Amino acid sequence: MVTVGQKFPDFKLEACVSLEHGKEFKHISLEEYLKTGKWLLIFFWPKDFTFVCPTEIKSFNDAYGEFRDRDTELLGASTDTAFVHLAWRTHHADLKELKFPMLADAGKKLSGELGILTTEDQVALRATYIIDPEGMVRWVNINDLNVGRNIEETLRVLDALQTDELCPCNWKKGEDVLHV
Template sequence: MSKMLGLGAQFPAFKKSAVVSLEKGKEFYDITSEDHINAGKWMVMFWWPKDFTFVCPTEIAAFNAKSEDFADRDAILIGASTDSEFVHLAWRNNHDDLRGLKFPMLADTSKSLAEELGILEANEKIAYRVTYIVDPQGVIRWVCANDLSVGRNVDEVIRVLDALQTDELCPCNWKAGEETLSV
């Protein structure tokens, strides 16, 4: 595994196909690294290992349930794995919790983006459960990586996004609306 990109690094440039709809003829759309930058928005990209698995849909459904929270924070939410857009589409059609997704499922079939990010598991070459928060200039501001067997906490992603957007010092366990630290 190459070294995982971390804080302060520029998020790699990419153009990938994604599943954005179940409507016939409108299922796929190309997403680029410039989309959130051009829109002046933050990007939250979360990766999962494989479609048609067990922990992954619980996370995807949890992110979907909070999709409006990300939109309210001017953040573009993108889910991603190394499966193809066709596998993503089949999974969405097949799984009750995934049919109504409000965010794209990015397909990194070449594994080039996951490799640039340094998040490929060595043996199976699937992505670890990694979440990135990227600012509107394309700079990685937060990374959280979980082992393959452990789901992440979506509320924590939102809490960190809130903290980053204050542009102030936020103490341990800080939540939006609470006092920040003054210097």
């Protein structure tokens, strides 16, 4: 399993990026995001057309501006195809106005390299990765399939990582860091 302190695996995947006819899909690579010099947050969900997943995707979308304020790009991903992503976005009210791409890891190459595929169904676990501008994994969080993520905690950890300081338990942006 890829973990903290390791390089995030290189990828080039098709993504659903829009509902506009003729502009629905685009190939996206890690390399293009690393060139921006920004942080990157990639989160995986098990399957489209399920129940917990859209609540998380909507929450990330609602917090999109907060991630952008932290110089961080967002990518969502599952092992569904880009066409399934498009169908889901088209038919689910909470997903129509997404501000970030939905990566299609249908070949399960990236999920497999990350070590986040379930044994039985071979779908991605609810994994979240914070990747620094050099491509290093700085935080990983993996939830059971039945439990959604906490976006506020993800933002708190991102804030702490971006201080490049020692941050105590339950630290929040604006609080004192540890001085040793």
